[in-house]
Amino acid sequence: MPKLVIEIIHGPYGRENAYAGLFIAMGWVAVGNEVIVALHSDGVYAARRGQKDPMKEISLPSVEKQVMDIIEEGGRVIVDRTCIEVRGLDKEMLIKGVEVLDGDDLVELVYQEGERVLTL
Amino acid sequence: MVEKKTLTIMLASAPFGNQYADHMCRVATRALEKGHAVEIFLYGDAVHAQMNNQSPKLFFPVGEKLKELIAKGAKVYSCEICSVARGYISGQLTADGKKDYSSTKVLDGVQFTTIFGFVESLARADKVLSFGGG
Amino acid sequence: MHQCSPERRIRIAYQVVMQLEFEEGKTQSVYTKPSTIISTLVDLMKSCVLLMKLPGTEGESWRIGEAVRAKGDSLFLLGDAVAICRREYRGHASSIASGALSKDAKVCASARDLRARGIEASELLEGIKIVEDIEGDFIDVMMDQAERVVAW
Numbered sequence: 001m002p003k004l005v006i007e008i009i010h011g012p013y014g015r016e017n018a019y020a021g022l023f024i025a026m027g028w029v030a031v032g033n034e035v036i037v038a039l040h041s042d043g044v045y046a047a048r049r050g051q052k053d054p055m056k057e058i059s060l061p062s063v064e065k066q067v068m069d070i071i072e073e074g075g076r077v078i079v080d081r082t083c084i085e086v087r088g089l090d091k092e093m094l095i096k097g098v099e100v101l102d103g104d105d106l107v108e109l110v111y112q113e114g115e116r117v118l119t120l
Numbered sequence: 121m122v123e124k125k126t127l128t129i130m131l132a133s134a135p136f137g138n139q140y141a142d143h144m145c146r147v148a149t150r151a152l153e154k155g156h157a158v159e160i161f162l163y164g165d166a167v168h169a170q171m172n173n174q175s176p177k178l179f180f181p182v183g184e185k186l187k188e189l190i191a192k193g194a195k196v197y198s199c200e201i202c203s204v205a206r207g208y209i210s211g212q213l214t215a216d217g218k219k220d221y222s223s224t225k226v227l228d229g230v231q232f233t234t235i236f237g238f239v240e241s242l243a244r245a246d247k248v249l250s251f252g253g254g
Numbered sequence: 255m256h257q258c259s260p261e262r263r264i265r266i267a268y269q270v271v272m273q274l275e276f277e278e279g280k281t282q283s284v285y286t287k288p289s290t291i292i293s294t295l296v297d298l299m300k301s302c303v304l305l306m307k308l309p310g311t312e313g314e315s316w317r318i319g320e321a322v323r324a325k326g327d328s329l330f331l332l333g334d335a336v337a338i339c340r341r342e343y344r345g346h347a348s349s350i351a352s353g354a355l356s357k358d359a360k361v362c363a364s365a366r367d368l369r370a371r372g373i374e375a376s377e378l379l380e381g382i383k384i385v386e387d388i389e390g391d392f393i394d395v396m397m398d399q400a401e402r403v404v405a406w
Contacts, residue, residue: 002242002243009310009314017132017253017254020253023235024239027234028239031239033239040314041310041313041314083313103313107317107320107321111321114402114404116247116248117250117402117403117404120250120253123398139332139333139334143332143389147392147393149389150390150392153390154393154394247396247397247403248403249304249396249405
């Protein structure tokens, strides 16, 4: 089964990156493939739960919904533990199903599974 | 004799504002010259690279370079939803119910596709690269 | 484990296989677990990083550098990223170039981008290769040698 890793380092809404990367991830899992979305640096904000109606507020589609859809389709969305701690987030503040890995472990996982890697 | 492989490239940043289109076109050109197959996917703001009649007097001539790449055998795909959003294609259906990809604004040879077209390109590639996104 | 040279890693993998044969019938020690053999062999993967920007944070620099692990791996610098191989550069991204060099990986910088930015060869860390056809070299490494390729 073809594997894809998408690394997202920018937060949602201020830039299109998170939306764009998650959009690809969703297309990839929708056809039955495995995906790992690795969120680090500001990308971890994409995994924050409670993003309230961004379409109404700022005319942008919900990134939280994308993350939920990807997890529902069997994709893995993983945040770097150091990056959430530095930003004062904890697991309870994240979308259900998002995984937290130590930086070393996430880097290693991406290296092992990264037959194809896209960075955004 | 080099073994021919397929390289799929995603460009995700708009041209002129940065050097990614330059790096991408050079890497794609060298890959073709070395006998590999190249597929390019223009995504997000990068779809602006497909605009016809660009005349950057002083900047990297991405439109010209894309035309050359197409002439040399690269497949250049553009994200249709991103292109509709930015006004390159209408997003309407033709009289016989097909997607209307006609446009006076787009370089010849650029093919529109959904994200699933990109997904297929990613799956068949031997190697994948992403340029841009900042 | 990741600091091992590829040669040492092959020797370790061989010892592990030999130990399996000797200890047939006995309880397997942690050194003979099949997953250890697999991860040892998988460690031999060659990796290639194409860097085209100056990373924004220390964390990003660390992460980018982590893909370059040993002799046989390579780092290609285009665009603004060529600045990180200047000896006097003290930003966090300097660890990417110096780290790669210390692991005996190949580090190449774009001649064209250096000249355009006024960076002289004498300013660079020792061991950096200045390459004219850097895209061509990168394609060769990516297609013929590397199992892991990532572009930033």
